[in-house]
Amino acid sequence: MSTVIPSSPDRKASLKARIFGTPSVGPFLVLLAFCIIFALTNPRFLATHNLSIILQQTVIIGVLAIGQTLVILTAGIDLAVGAICVLGTIIAGKMVNLGYDPVLSMGFAILVCTAAGLSAGSLISALKLPPFIVTLGILGILTAALRLISSGGAFAVRDPFLAWTGNTMKLGGFVLTYGVLIMFLLYGVVWYLLNETKWGRHVYAIGNNPEAARLVGIPVRRHLLSVYLGAGLIYGIGAWLALGRIPNADPNAMQTANLDSITAVVIGGTSLFGGRGGLIGTLIGALIVGVLRNGLTLAGIDPLWQDLVTGILVIVAVALDQMSRRKN
Amino acid sequence: MSDVNSPMAPATLSAPVVLEARNVIKTYGHVTALAGVDFELRAGEILAVVGDNGAGKSTLIKALTGALHPTSGEILLDGIPVHFKGPLDARHAGIETVYQDLAMAPALDIASNLFLGRELRAPGILGSVFRRLDKKRMRQEAQRAMSDLKFRLPSIDNAVEALSGGQRQGVAVARAALFARKLVIMDEPTAALGVRETGQVLELIRSIRERGLAVVLISHNMPNVFDIADRIHIMRLGRRAAVVTPKTHSMNDVVAIMTGAATA
Incomplete structure (x- = not known):
């Protein structure tokens, strides 16, 4: 991001700076480049069928990355993303299999996920522990607890309500699952909160300069608590979407969700140092990961290469962020 | 201290007192930060607060803005005793503070x-x-x-x-x-600035006074203080050593009072 602040303001320069200074333009160009490359090398890539598969594959990471974005914007990091989401699937699945009402079960599971987020938030805001350590601890605790609850193994969850998010609808030849719609709806709601409300403004301010936020009277601790609580709620909804995609509750699932969600956030242009970035970038970031995996699979390339390319993308994204910060 | 008619100090001594502290003491264990300080800010004036390091400048300012609670003593806003529980209370009462690190979100x-x-x-x-x-x-x-x-x-x-x-x-x-509805407190507003920018900021402080607000200016920079202040409150050893005006005293006088080499 070049900063053009001379004594004489140059309108053209500032327009250019605004376009290229907008955090999500870079990621969008990367997404576009990947799409063009895959479309040129494989005609099947652009088939509507394939595009809706990409979206379906993006849903879970896409939704988890919303919560991760909120946390990272406050200069935190959430390593318990996947574990909390899996907790939701196990609780809902267990309860339904025990004969409880599916709506009640899912609702309770989402509530527990929210509570998990709230407890992470309490430890971070009240005891001022580093988010990295708190969420790493919760990851460890949940991983063990989940295996104990489910006695070690995965189990099938057959319930039409829990699987509803995997149902499809047609939208002009385009097949969408309700899960995809819920994902876009969540992006819309959280985008509004982040960009159009005081709450969102304060999320940025706290991530950017917590001391300033305190001095201007923002209740920093309470605000952080609300961020982790909201993130937990989103992971709970993610659990419902996960059950819609695969009707299976598996304590060992989503082991890569932490890295994948952080990847989506970071290559979407949100800074790991907090206070910069946004949700549009994260959606693009999640799509980049989805498109990359899909395109490489279509090309018949070993899945290991997908992880390798994703890893390179993360490092490049963080390096670019660092460089732009140093310039400032 | 008697030049009420000075054009440099409009309405100073005749104007009502906006913010006042009476015999404020602040101790930390057996360390005394404020040893019974008095303070008086009048409407529409720029009052500089100067003093050596450790003289109690910032403790005084913190007591005035609610950032700390005095051990004893009284603080009055418009003649009415106030007890600020925190900086927010002071803000609600119409006191704004410009912190040295500016308290901004740079992004x-x-x-x-x-x-x-x-x-x-x-x-x-x-x-x-x-x-x-x-x-x-x-x-x-x-x-x-x-x-x-x-x-x-x-x-x-x-x-x-x-x-x-x-x-x-x-x-x-x-x-x-x-x-701000009553007064603005500024902590070293020109400390990190070059000559030209310092001039601009001093101009800003004057225009705040023109709008009828009183200004408390904490500064180490004597030329700036003499350039802009209507009165100068000098802190020494946790007390107010003197209040002088740039008209009646020189920079050397002020430094002498600050260090205890002279009295007002």
Whole structure:
């Protein structure tokens, strides 16, 4: 991001700076480049069928990355993303299999996920522990607890309500699952909160300069608590979407969700140092990961290469962020 | 101290007292930070607070803005005793502080920083139910606040981090001026600035006085203090050693009082 602040303001320069200074333009160009490359090398890539598969594959990471974005914007990091989401699937699945009402079960599971987020938030805001350590601890605790609850193994969850998010609808030849719609709806709601409300403004301010936020009277601790609580709620909804995609509750699932969600956030242009970035970038970031995996699979390339390319993308994204910060 | 008619010090000694401290003591264990300090700020004046390191300047300011609670003594705003529980209380009472580190979110734009913590919501249902910010109005008011102070910026849409040190200071001062109803306290506002920017900030402080607000200026920079202050409150060993005016005393006099080499 070049900063053009001379004594004489140059309108053209500032327009250019605004376009290229907008955090999500870079990621969008990367997404576009990947799409063009895959479309040129494989005609099947652009088939509507394939595009809706990409979206379906993006849903879970896409939704988890919303919560991760909120946390990272406050200069935190959430390593318990996947574990909390899996907790939701196990609780809902267990309860339904025990004969409880599916709506009640899912609702309770989402509530527990929210509570998990709230407890992470309490430890971070009240005891001022580093988010990295708190969420790493919760990851460890949940991983063990989940295996104990489910006695070690995965189990099938057959319930039409829990699987509803995997149902499809047609939208002009385009097949969408309700899960995809819920994902876009969540992006819309959280985008509004982040960009159009005081709450969102304060999320940025706290991530950017917590001391300033305190001095201007923002209740920093309470605000952080609300961020982790909201993130937990989103992971709970993610659990419902996960059950819609695969009707299976598996304590060992989503082991890569932490890295994948952080990847989506970071290559979407949100800074790991907090206070910069946004949700549009994260959606693009999640799509980049989805498109990359899909395109490489279509090309018949070993899945290991997908992880390798994703890893390179993360490092490049963080390096670019660092460089732009140093310039400032 | 008797030049009431001086053109440099308009309305100083005749103006009502806005903020007053009486015999304020602050001790930490057996360390005495304030040893019974008196303080008096009059409407429409620029009062500089000077003193050596450890003389109690910042402790005094913190006591006045509610950032700490005095061990004993009284603080009066417009003649009425006040007990601030924190900086927010002082702000609600009409006292704004410009902190040395400016208390800004550098990645946010100027308007967002001006209204940080005091954002305006859109009128009607959009604001009350959907909690929508009134970005347009905040932008307009930010623009007006800056032009009221005759402070020119390249664009109100810039992130604060894209501004120079002087411009940032200008935004911080404008924020205080926009919300202060009684007085503005400034902690070393020119400490990190070059000569030209210092001049601009001093000009800003004068325009705040012109708007009828009283200003407390904490500064180490004697030439600045003598350039701009109506009166100078000199701290020494946790007490007010003297209050002088730039008309009656020289910089050497003030330094002598600060160090205890002379009395007023």
